Amino acid sequence: MIPKLPYSSKKFFTLIRLKYKVALYGLATNLVLFIVAALPFFNDSPLYAQPAGENYINRLIKVAGEKQLHKERMWHLLLHYRENFLGNTTGQEDGPAFYNAPDGKTNPETELAMTLRQFFQLPETLNQGVEHPQCIFPARYKWLKKELSFDPLLLPEVRCQRLESWLINLSPEKITLVFSSFYMNNPASMFGHTLLRIDKKREEGPQKLLNYGVNYAATLDTDNALLYVFKGLFGLFKGEFALFPYYVKVQTYNNLESRDLWEYELNFTDDQMDMFLRHLWELGGNYFDYYYFQENCSYHILSLLEVANPELHLTDQFFFHVIPSDTVKALTPYSKLIANKVYRPSLLSQMAHKRTQMNDHQEALLQELIKDPSSLKSEIFQKLSTSEKALILDAFLDYAQYKNMQNKNEDKPSELIKNRAVLIERSKLGVRTEEGVQTEYSTRPELGHGSDRLKIGFGQHEGETFEEIAYRPAYHDLLAKDTGFGKGSQILFLDITARYYSDIDEFKLDRLQLIDIVSLTPYDPLFKKKSWRFAIGIDTVKDLDCNFCNSFKTSYGFGLTYKKSYFSPFTLYGLLNIELEVSNDLKRDYRAGGGGTLGLFHDFTENWRIQLLGSYLDFPLGHDSDYYKIAVNQRYAVSQNSDIRIELNQIENREEWLFSINAYF
Amino acid sequence: MKKYLIVVMGMVFFSSPVFAAGYGEAGCGLGSLIFGDSPGPVQIFAATTNASSYSQLFGITSGTSNCDASGIILAEKEGDLFVASNFDHLEKEMAIGEGEHVSTLAGILGCPSDRGAQFASYAQNNYQVIFASDQTTPEEALQAVRTGMAQDPELSASCIH
Incomplete structure (x- = not known):
């Protein structure tokens, strides 16, 4: 009673x-x-x-x-x-x-x-x-x-009727962490994104796409780019949890943005998953102030997992920043936590996999078809065997789907690819394609080096010895081993380097890169992506005698990259640059101009990379000057989180060498 | 300059929703589904969660016809929503005669998982019936699938609908 x-x-x-x-x-x-x-x-x-x-x-x-x-x-x-x-x-x-x-x-x-x-x-x-x-x-x-x-x-x-029906509808069999990796020509996306998926127990077997995804994101209320930055920095956006059907996320990340997804199926007991969902329910109507450095998507996703199993200490170790790839790394010390890892290739990775199976003739026909879909009816295409046709049409359909999603998203209805004839032709073939095991076009984030880097080194500049120390909180440079990162991409953020010149007994700020981004996307006739670089920060003027004076420097370059195939160890690129330098030590306090850079790198082994760079810059405005620079850099990765480097450079007649040890954490 | 700002923004937000579909595809919510003249697959789901009070956990309010009171998509709407959101994917996979989306649809339509391949070949063989023209809407395509399945002796026997 x-x-x-x-x-x-x-x-x-x-x-x-x-x-x-x-x-x-x-x-x-x-x-x-x-x-x-x-x-x-x-x-x-x-x-x-x-x-x-x-x-x-x-x-x-x-x-x-x-x-x-x-x-x-x-x-x-x-x-x-x-x-x-x-x-x-x-x-x-x-x-x-x-x-x-x-x-x-x-x-x-x-x-x-x-x-x-x-x-x-x-x-x-x-x-x-x-x-x-x-x-x-x-x-x-x-x-x-x-x-x-x-x-x-x-x-x-x-x-609690609403809660009960919600819990029954979700009835999880497991919880999966989903990491969305890099996408083409956008180094910023290297940071990735994480969400969770609630995998429902179903009598008919798993239906992954129909599961619900749990996303934590800032609720954006402005289109103004500056406000985005400001509000993100100071926690002025509300961060909220939301549930989505997973297929919506697959559409966004996997298809529209064409990013590979890595799914980590996690081990939790039924009771732990019940606790997880109940806590998610508590958070559903609330919000956190969204700080991009501390309380971002990764952080709150991890805190949810801690509620499921308080023995996991996932957020303790995050002091300054959380990068989504760190989310996955936070899980890996718990050996029993990850039950299974699944690769979900993006639309373009699926297409790339098909293209690797084509010979030159088939590739040419694919490109012809993309240029003019009516070449489907051409005699040369019709002569192909059924399986050859299927392979080419499948790749074409991936491409058309990708392009059409882009065009719809950018609201360009006139540029939609009309693929109906191809779809009908493909359905008439009445076969499935044997495509074999999908190639993995991205590497798992937990295999990559840590995002913080500490560099300690020594060297000589024109006979003057120096010791060097550098630190950056994020993220990846071109010379570093790219397992776990996008290939040919660099993002440096707040990278600070100081030198102590012992002969003159002076500490000098060598460089402070606020941002230095490089995107070397191999040129592909089907996508025609350019390569580019943007950097802004403080540098040392080394082509002039000004006792290692500093300048504020910003530069932008664009050009093309050549790579024989995605997995080829050799990359060649050329960029045209414009540059502006401001310093008290320059005549008229500045110089502006431009030039070009030619670079290549080659991986001798998985761990050993060499990079050759040559550039020439001419400054007709401000302080009238010009200089050339050549560099030969080598890196050997000793372990996942350490490498050694030898960097040789020459600026005009001034030579410099540097030996360094880099630790990532 | 705008390009640079976008780059910086990308760094700031780590994740890409800023650029892409935005945070708008909340799954349920006000004005949730737009058939017909939908602006694109990712924009199918309109409003974000309305988190103004506890009586609206996960943003479900009256006026949302696709979800139940706790924000879960209603079983009878699951097929409509799935086809509308994945239309271009289904178009392709049905022509190819296989794929995860097409077998997911088979599951929604009541086919046991071992009938997914059979459903996919059915769709491939009847491609021009399901997608009668390039103006076919998701609703029409789904209706054609349902009708076709009912007439197909094997599928009608093994799948519930």
Whole structure:
């Protein structure tokens, strides 16, 4: 027999209304709320239940206090508490309704007591459309129920119909972490993106595309590029979780952007997955302020996994920044966590795989078909065998799908490829293609080097010895081993290099690259992508005698890259550059001009790369000058996270060599 | 200059939704599905989650005809949504006679997983019936598949619909 808990006091309604005002009006009402909310602790008249219930609330709070539940890792994970370096605890969740106690965001103990108190709320006192606290915070309820062994006679359990049907609909068999890798000609995409997929138990067997994906992203409310940057930096976007059918994500990443996806199927028990979903439910209506360096998609995805299994310590190690590839690396130390790894090739990787099976004649016919789809009817095409036709048409259809998605997305209906005749021709062949095992066009992110780099080296510049130290928080340079990264791509961010010249006993800032991005996309007649470089930062003027003076330098280059095939070890590229340098040590304080760079690199082995570079720059504006530079650089990767390099350069007649050791972490 | 800003932005956000379809494809939500003149497969799903109160977890409000009260796509709408969102993929896989999307559709239409290949060949053989013209809408294509399956003795026997 469940005792009916009478509910008479009007004070509770005052409390509820005030809570909503807080949500609406913010800080102004906080004080009032605090006083009212504190009343239950001092007032004899029961707010939440009759005296027996009130006693039970107090008993639970007391037991929770004795067990120090508010200090438990699980409580801190569920409430997203973080300790800052001063030792103060603050909740990261920024939605106003996430914490129950007025000071709940900073006080785990009062939050726990208030949460318990809320669980006693009588369902009939709820406003229409408002869920019961047990249904709003089902993960907290589940955990506290277990820890405190709730007596259902004294704390009646509320039925949460929406939650229950949601859980039944999702009924997970496993949870999969999905990493979206690099896409063509966009080095920024090297950072990747991570999301989770809830793989449903189905009688008919797995239907991966129909599973739900869990995505955490900033809700963007501006088209202004500068505002994007500013708001992202200062946490002014709301970051929210959302559920999507996985096929929507496959369409976006795998097809439209043509990025390979890596799926990591994770081992969790049914109970852990239940906790995961309940916590996701708690987060669903809330938001975090989105900080791109700390609280981004990767970070919150990992914190969800920690709730599933608190023995995982995935977010502890992230201090300064989280890059999506680090998400995968955070999982790898837990050897039993990853059950299976699956490669989902992008549309263009599927096409590339088909093209690797073609001979030159077939490739030429494919290109002809793309130029003019009516060449389908040509005698030369019709003479091919059925399997040859199928191979070429399949590759064509991948290409047409990719192009058409791009064109639709960019709203260019006039450029759509009319592929209906090809589709019909292909269906009439009535065969499937034997394409063999799909080639992997990207490498798993956890195999790549760490994103931070520390470089220590020594060398000589025109006979003057120096020691060099450099650090950067992100991400990958052209000379580094590219396993786990996009090939022919570079992103350097805040890369700072200092030198100590012992002969003159002086420290010098050698370089500070704010951003240095290179994209060397091999030229393909079907895609016609250009290669380019953009760099901005502080450099040392080495072609003039100015005692290693610094200049502010920005440059942009574009050109073409040649590579025989995707996996060929040899890459050749040429870029035309424009450059602007500003420095007190230049006549008229600046020089502007342009020139060209010719470069190549070659991998002798997987670990050993050589790079040759030659460039010439002429500055007709400002300080009238010109110089040439040649460089021969070599890198040997000793392990996943370390390499040694020898760099030789000559600028005009000044020679320099540098030996360095690089550690990635 | 704009190009540079975009590059910088890409760095700032690590992930690409900034550039691509945006964060708009929330799966459910206001005005969720637009058949016919849809602007493109990724834009099928319109509004983002409406997270203004707890009664709207995962953004489900009245006026959303494709989802249940907890934001899950209704079983009877799953086929429509899937075909509309993956139309170009299905077009290709049906012509080729195999693929994950076409076997997923077979599953939605009640075929057991070992009938996926049979369904794919059925679609390949009836390609011009399913896609009668280049103006065929996802709804029409799905209707043609359903009708065709009912008339196909083997598929109608092994698949539920």
